[in-house]
Amino acid sequence: MSKGLANYGDRGFSLFLRKAFIKGAGFTDSALERPVIGITNTGSAYNPCHGNAPQLIEAVKRGIMLAGGLPMDFPTISIHESFSNPTSMYLRNLMSMDTEELLRAQPMDAVVLIGGCDKTVPAQLMGAASAGLPAVQLITGSMLTGSHRSERVGACTDCRRYWGKFRAEEIDAEEIADVNSQLVASVGTCSVMGTASTMACIAEALGMTVPGGASPPAVTADRIRVAERSGALAVEIARKRLTIDKILTEKAFENAMRVLLAIGGSTNGIVHLTAIAGRMGFEMDLKALDRMGRDTPVLLDLKPSGQHYMEDFHHAGGMATLLRELKPLLHLDAMTVTGRTLGEEIEAAGPGFKQDVVRTAKNPIYPQGGIAVLQGNLAPGGAIIKQSAAHPKLMEHEGRAVVFENLEDMANRIDSPDLDVTADDILVLKHIGPKGATMPEAGYMPIPKKLATAGVKDIVRISDGRMSGTAFGTIVLHVTPESAIGGPLAYVQNGDRIRLSVEKRELALLVSDEELAKRRAAKPVVIPTAQRGYRRLFLESVTQADKGVDFDFLMPPMTGKVPKAK
Template identity: 45%
Template sequence: MALRSDQWFAHKSDETRLQHRAAMRAGGHVPESFAGKPIIGIFNSWNDFNSCNFPHKELVEYVKRGVYMAGGYPMELHTITTPSDFMKPSDLPYRNLMAMDIEEQIRALPIDGVVLLGECDKTVPAQLMGAASCDLPTLQLAAGHRASTTFKGKKVNYGTDLWKYSEERTAGKISEEDWSELEKCMTCSRGGCPVMGTASTMKSVSEMLGVMLPGTSSIPAGHSWRQEAAEATGKRIVEMVNSNLTISKLLTQEAFDNAIRLLAALGGSTNAVIHLTAIAGRLGLQIELDRFAELSKDVPLLVNLQPSGVGSMDDFFEAGGIQAVIGQILPLLDGNCLTALGRTLTEVYGDGVPIYKTDVISELEQPIAEKSGIAVLKGNLAPNGAILKVSASKAELHKHCGPAIVFEDYEAMLDQLDDLDFPVEENSVLLLRYCGPKAIGMPEWGEIPIPKRLMQQGVRDMVRISDARMSGTSYGTVILHTSPEAAAGGPIGLVRNGDMIEVDVEKGMLTLHVEESILEERRKEPLRAGTHGARGYMRLTADHILQADQGCDFDFLRPDSKKEAVFIPPIVGRG
């Protein structure tokens, strides 16, 4: 079998062949060990800032072992990573940089198959975007979720419970001593967030898309099955190279439709809307925003996990995990799509997987909730759309009309909301703008805090609108990704304090009740300048990032159609 790596190590030019083989020897890789074998590039994304991905420091060795056992030769590569807890102002732009890092290394190096080691919010989609642009056989391995822990005898989960306790602190119900104790208790192990946030959502989506081995996406980080999954991943990727099962054969339009339906059943993260759109876009596949609403409308919520429910990822794993969910919704899916095993969804999940905790994973006929998925809202406030996570929002606010309170500065907004004299009522619509992809990289500022005075009165949810994102672990009646954003001239930039805004989730409407003639006058006012850096990568981001409804990828990395998608080109000349 001809291998891509033969272009380096079995080249017809004696000089080129010697150069590359000698360079491998310098790193301790003798040709007798790798010649004629599939070379597997293992892209590792851990670093000391990224506790979510830290388990891959160990897991990579199990992947290597699996590669060796199957007759391949592993080569470990390190990439940038995107620790969401630390990256300011937002980790989203660095998703694209990480994707470019992976894509360019795959293109430039003698690699026959790819293993992607990811976990946290942006690493998993970044890896899929980069690999999709190259179309080699590809598998992904998650680090696994961290364990739940306890605070004052109660189970707490990093992410969702952090926001809940923050609200209680604002309401004056948590002392400084308890707050300090919570810091020590909130997260005590490594791995991704232990709720159905963005990390857990994207791992589940990766398995549905066929890029992660069946049954591996929901294994905890501390479980020995995680090492077994790593070894199995190493074995399987060699088989995929030998059978030429490339990633484009897995990431089909039908597979993305399946992923959208799974997103609804999970009550998964709103960030998945951006990521799925971006991954598909790398293959020249279009996912219109309305597709999320269309494919979700008949899919109920089957998973009772935070933030849409009460359970944790440990509960999910013990209940049967992602396999049980896919088995339940299989009648709603295209069962002919391929899994990472090269067999169809129907063949792998068709016999059904037992549900061991029906209070965590429900049967399709008796769901946790009838309504789930992503609602898409459009109107004169969001011509290209905005989204709402139905399962994590308050149904009573799905039809609402109230006066806008507008914020343009995040830090100043926080100070105002903490002011007990701030003029706000429960029916007010809080609106934050100039925090979209072009303005500042689209940070997770969309879950605007409830004003302190209202919090102390017992209010826990309000209608909130922004051109930002929110954490996948967050909740509330939070309308996000308003497109076009204010910095791109979107109508969200025209709203003034007191303007009436109407939300109708059932009809998919988001309406600003202001006369068009008045809006036309407001359009003559200059746009506020974005706060992206004036140089380097952030300058590139400001100049080339697409809007939220297009996945926030770079315009120059997205082909216009599947026919125009650019994969690995032929290699010529010396290296």
Template identity: 50%
Template sequence: MSLPRRKDPADLRSARWFAPDDLRSFGHRSRLMQLGYSEADFMGKPVIGILNTWSELNACHAHFRERAQDVKRGIFQAGGFAVELPSLSVDESFTKPTSMLYRNMLAMEVEENIRSHPLDGVVLMGGCDKTTPGLVMGAITAGVPVIYLPAGPMLRGNYAGRVLGSGSDAWKYWDERRAGNVSDAEWQGLQGGIARSAGVCMTMGTASTMTAIADAMGLTLPGASSIPAVDSGHQRMGADCGRRIVDMVWEDLTPDRIVTAAAVRNAAIVAMATGCSTNAVVHLIAMARRAGVELSLDDLDALGRVTPLIANVRPSGKDYLMEDFFHAGGLRALMAQLRDRLDLDCLTVTGRTMGENLEGAVVWNEDVIRPLSNPVYAEGSLAVLRGNLCPDGAVIKPAACDPKFHIHEGPALVFDSYPAMKAAIDDETLDVTPDTVLVLRNAGPLGGPGMPEWGMLPIPKALIKQGYRDMLRISDARMSGTSYGACVLHVAPESFIGGPLALLKTGDLVRMDLPARRLDMLVSEEELARRRTDWTPPQPHFERGWGWMFSRHVTQADKGCDFDFLERGFGRAAGEPDIF
């Protein structure tokens, strides 16, 4: 049941634009009439902004033009007035070098769009990797009632009777093609069958991870993150979002009442249990810090040690995809399995508690959503390493790599750039063995620039042809959430600013001890001090524009890669414009 209405029409934010009998409000009203509306359409009603990240270069959001119409239907039915605003569509498929370079741009755009327009509430439409954190970060800071509409996963892939998972199977079959095991015709068939509909990756990649986090944080309708993009239930959910946001405005149900420390902890636990993307670390920390919640790498590692992975969904799981997860009960069912570990008193966008939202949730397939007594992996999906290579932390996904690498020592093979690595990796005379530790540096927030998804370094062709499919790899980059393997990522501080990774040389021994959470180069402190003296900072990538601004204000991976001037506590928020 909704909370009692507390606002009068005169208290609406939009009333300050439209209600006064003055010249500026005359202009505001006349411009809406220019668009074909009458005063009966908008006066005294909540004005709801639909921030739509649709783009013809974002296949994950291909259905969002139509879905916005479903949202509008719900808004009008509930007595609100809907206005659709385009938002930056930060897709990972086409944006170079990475959409992560523009996540903070989206967050700034969202905050300023809300602040500067007559919006009483907002429906956030996102899904592709960086859109969820970007939209949520900006909305948290803006402070008006918001509800998040997740894009939903695409249908499962298929080719020649094989079920395909986007991303995960692309990496798998690319290695087989490099080994000479996949023909041109098969490669073309895989290309056409791996992504069959609108929607985000149907593995538990970054997109499904982040929408699950928004769901577990209480920012979506219960279980909305699991609904496939092209399911008719997704259309109904869109209309439900429209109806619900109108009530949220009357209730003044703002993000600060939802995104609390307890809600962030719930989201982190659920992420671990789903087999989440390593990218969740960077985004969840950034979202939490926007809400004034301190969340550290050590906090996430502690939760990872005690949270079992119970979603048997690729790439951490072995058998299933997001469509199977939805039909097995979806996120509500998974959260119901975890209810004894969650804070069920957290308020959600429904106006009810998380515990109330989970009532009646059922697991329909216990091989897809495992009971706690039979997890896919006994610990959560992420672990945080520290050592003289990563004093501020690094991240690995233990469940998605070969266990033989959990304790490993080998010589480093260091690449200073992605092009250098790419040029060498297919050289069958490359001096490399299965024990070699591949290292890519200068790929972090500043070095990439933008911390691209380069961290799943390809297995050298010489080893691929010998049958090897995994090896220890280290970088200050990120990797796709659909990736797998013994990849250590997010090394902080990054090499581009002189972090210890900048001092590593080819041939140095590197040791990882995952149970002890250690990552070290076996080089003396005296030698490292000498190398540090000889190190020369690289030239910056940008001399103007967005990149220049990004380079001067982005924080390191362990702090979430937000801009320092956007974090809570930097200064007083601008607030609402007072000149009308």
């Protein structure tokens, strides 16, 4: 209770005043002498992904008190993907700052970070990494699956699949309304390998959760027990002073990248891992990541790359089953928040059992990692594609560009019967990068209606934005530099030829350098600005996708690169 005292010019008085006020809440001197464990309360009426937060907090408190600590829960920003305008990415850095500053401002010996929906887990890990305290990540857990006319469904891959059917006029308004009530069967995060599930798996791979903490669904007793264990573990690491820098090492980040590739994880995972690593002083090497992906197969049979859901993954043994298969590729000596190494935790999980959700390396879902890194004159700083969820025939493709200048332009024309587009063309959407539009998940451009109603299910799409981890298709994302700051994407015109070669890791605009120079001179880019508030801070300070879309002033000097794969 004596940590981080407010400054009144008299340290003794500062502690005296603090204890007087906290005693007003009924605490005894005996209670105040225990290790103080903070608990972030990210519950919100706007956040059904965190709808189980009250139960989790109570279980964490129980674990803390059973271990001899004093639990202190406190509110922070809560972010939900569907209730974040203009984008959830816009608010991620704000939540990370909120988390960091409250960890610094309030007295605590360790903290349990409760997060789930998409941007909350990376925001918390970013903030905790900067604050430097001992920390345990507690995932809220996935929702249960629902049923629509005897077909099992779950958010949000099936959301997109059914909406695509509706746009293509394969189902009517009555059926789309019916399925809308079945896609989210309980509180919790998306039930597929979207960004929330990806970050849950990454958090465990980093060593930041209790073993088995990634997979239990939100409304299960298993999830509540994980919460209790998280509270007890927080007391243990507080006493050992096992600070977060001892967990988030180069080896931990390399393990997390292996897992991201092997689960067919969300493309957002790269941006978030880059940001977390950046807070620890590590620069993400995308070329090395791509090399790593060539010998890391996708083993997890979950939508959108496979067929199953998160509750199936949990029943199959969760992360222990996956890590057991990945052992030859992992740094088994990486430290985890339990104080034991990753290898020791895998051994402690036992030999495993027969199941059909996690494949063996000899029988993968996809022979390479789920994500490939592209480069070329259209993306000098890189771009990515989720190859495990793309159409095989489109991954080697050359086509004519059909260009949308921004989100409004796309909304106005994408369904026009006059749109000049064929299934062999390439849709290009500009100005949806970090500075252009705070990087929305709009990279999953809808199939133009005239093509959708003709039965077209996929088309090559390119943008400087993001897409949800629940999405699928041949979609190139995170084109860097973005168009809003004058990247080559800004100068693509209707009719230009573009070549995509995932095999060669190439994204090429088939226009001469001289022609591009003429276009730049004719139409200089005006970088977006804002007059006030957080938006001004965001636009002035946000980095590009290859740097994690973090604020430049929050990142320490880089001391090394991850991964180090050869």
